[in-house]
Amino acid sequence: xxxxDGIRWLINLALWLLGWxxxxxxxxxxxxxxxxxxxLALRLGVSIEHPxxxxxxxxxxxxxxxxxxxCRSGRAPVWAETSGSTDLPKRxxxxxxxxxxxRFLFFASFARLLSRMRVWRRSFxxxxxxxxxHSLTSLLIEDRNLPSRLVCVQAxxxxxxxxxxxxxxxxxxxTALRLWLLAISNPGMLYATNPxxxxxxxxxxxxxxxxxxxxxxxxxGGRANIPAILRSVYKRVQSRGATARxxxxxxxxxxxxxxxxxxxxxxxxxxxxxxxVTCWDGGYVRxxxxxLLEMLRATGARFVPMYSMSTETIETxxxxxxxxxxxxxVVPDTLVEFTHIGGKGTVLKPDALEVGREYSLVxxxxxxxxxxxxxxIFECAGRIFGVPDLRFKRRDGLSYSFTGEKLTGDQVGxxxxxxxxxxxxxxxxxxxxxxxxxxxxxxxxxxxxxxxxPEPQRELMAQFERELSSINSEYGAKRASGRLAALEYRxxxxxxxxxxLTAHKASETWESQFKFLPLYLREFDGTV
Numbered sequence: 001x002x003x004x005d006g007i008r009w010l011i012n013l014a015l016w017l018l019g020w021x022x023x024x025x026x027x028x029x030x031x032x033x034x035x036x037x038x039x040l041a042l043r044l045g046v047s048i049e050h051p052x053x054x055x056x057x058x059x060x061x062x063x064x065x066x067x068x069x070x071c072r073s074g075r076a077p078v079w080a081e082t083s084g085s086t087d088l089p090k091r092x093x094x095x096x097x098x099x100x101x102x103r104f105l106f107f108a109s110f111a112r113l114l115s116r117m118r119v120w121r122r123s124f125x126x127x128x129x130x131x132x133x134h135s136l137t138s139l140l141i142e143d144r145n146l147p148s149r150l151v152c153v154q155a156x157x158x159x160x161x162x163x164x165x166x167x168x169x170x171x172x173x174x175t176a177l178r179l180w181l182l183a184i185s186n187p188g189m190l191y192a193t194n195p196x197x198x199x200x201x202x203x204x205x206x207x208x209x210x211x212x213x214x215x216x217x218x219x220x221g222g223r224a225n226i227p228a229i230l231r232s233v234y235k236r237v238q239s240r241g242a243t244a245r246x247x248x249x250x251x252x253x254x255x256x257x258x259x260x261x262x263x264x265x266x267x268x269x270x271x272x273x274x275x276x277v278t279c280w281d282g283g284y285v286r287x288x289x290x291x292l293l294e295m296l297r298a299t300g301a302r303f304v305p306m307y308s309m310s311t312e313t314i315e316t317x318x319x320x321x322x323x324x325x326x327x328x329x330v331v332p333d334t335l336v337e338f339t340h341i342g343g344k345g346t347v348l349k350p351d352a353l354e355v356g357r358e359y360s361l362v363x364x365x366x367x368x369x370x371x372x373x374x375x376x377i378f379e380c381a382g383r384i385f386g387v388p389d390l391r392f393k394r395r396d397g398l399s400y401s402f403t404g405e406k407l408t409g410d411q412v413g414x415x416x417x418x419x420x421x422x423x424x425x426x427x428x429x430x431x432x433x434x435x436x437x438x439x440x441x442x443x444x445x446x447x448x449x450x451x452x453x454p455e456p457q458r459e460l461m462a463q464f465e466r467e468l469s470s471i472n473s474e475y476g477a478k479r480a481s482g483r484l485a486a487l488e489y490r491x492x493x494x495x496x497x498x499x500x501l502t503a504h505k506a507s508e509t510w511e512s513q514f515k516f517l518p519l520y521l522r523e524f525d526g527t528v
Contacts, residue, residue: 019115
């Protein structure tokens with residue numbers, strides 16, 4: 001056992017004990033949820049007179065006022081931006097205290113998970129953008145100094161925030177650097193906000209096995225030309241068997257398995273200690289999640305859904321009970337209320353929700369959001385000490401209409417699901433975009449997957465037209481009358497699709513900015 005493995009063993013023990021302590025504290029917070037919510041409503045001054053508001057000028061002004069007030073008080077707030085589904089990025093206020101709180105909630109959730117689910121290798125690797133962007137993810141992991149050995153051993157991904165490591169990523173490529181880091185650290189858990197981040201990583205390896213293992217080969221061939229920062233990283237991160245795993249990765253890249261597009265042997269080679277994979281499973285990420293689970297099936301790793309969060313606020317946190325997993329809105333500094341879907345009727349308190357029904361989440365916090373309609377739809381799946389168990393279902397308010405067809409995200413999502421079921425296992429995902437010229441119509445974007453020939457394209461378009469027309473009769477009527485032109489088809493890579501739709505079109509940082517939706521309310525301006 002080397003020094004790092006000894007430190008890792010001590011960290012495992014400490015996290016096991018800490019996880020159970022944090023679990024007890026969290027259950028106490030659940031029990032005290034309703035008194036805490038009443039106190040927070042008084043603190044924020046939220047009353048029945050306050051209207052429920054979606055993102056718009058009033059909310060933007062409230063957020064800016066909060067930012068200015070914090071600046072005057074010397075608390076040095078920063079902006080965190082989210083791409084969402086709006087034309088311009090939403091900006092939310094984060095103080096250093098709020099960033100630390102968000103980090104702690106992330107850490108506490110995973111410490112509790114690792115203890116309750118009996119994960120023995122309690123180190124984890126987060127897939128986030130290597131380059132700095134304006135997202136909340138970057139704020140949470142940013143550290144311009146090389147982390148301590150304790151941090152590197154338990155969370156090796158933190159080294160990717162160091163400027164010299166980022167420069168090495170430009171030299172070798174992000175994929176090659178991540179693969180090398182995974183191989184030498186052998187973490188027990190992989191985490192990504194979106195499953196598409198992991199799918200993209202694996203796809204890039206399969207697309208270029210030799211390029212993806214370049215750093216592994218150079219390391220094994222002699223370290224004289226390796227940047228000094230990577231030699232320092234190796235000392236702080238590596239675990240027993242690191243050299244053997246690098247060798248296996250290099251051998252895989254030259255094997256028939258790599259040429260045939262097989263990942264099984266590579267994943268066993270570079271990350272045999274993998275026990276858990278966790279990422280977002282709500283909304284419209286199902287196609288990417290299915291591909292990810294298929295890629296990981298041979299490893300035996302368990303999949304655990306992550307809790308619900310957005311840049312505006314963390315919405316739920318996980319509750320572990322035996323083998324079951326629930327999610328409750330027990331989040332510090334966040335007042336949670338609900339409306340019926342569409343925002344109709346009175347505002348509902350958490351204890352008024354009916355099990356089995358769906359509701360739209362409304363939040364208030366000290367950072368400029370008062371009765372903010374998040375647009376996130378949750379189903380109340382049950383109760384824990386009276387606190388609703390919330391399961392994210394979809395986004396609300398996605399609809400578009402050229403000529404009165406009022407096409408909604410739910411309708412498009414249903415059509416996409418039907419098409420994917422007909423295409424069978426491994427089918428790509430699709431998204432629909434409005435397109436005004438040369439005449440009003442919609443464009444169907446195929447995300448990833450193999451390119452279709454002219455005849456399969458026509459068949460796919462005809463099937464999709466039939467599905468949309470059967471789901472939305474107005475769409476069918478407008479197509480029959482010619483007021484809407486026929487669908488267009490385009491196939492683009494996952495990376496291009498995501499990069500086109502992120503707030504700043506930041507080609508190197510899309511992983512932490514992007515959300516998948518079935519329907520977008522603006523044209524797709526990416527080019528193949």
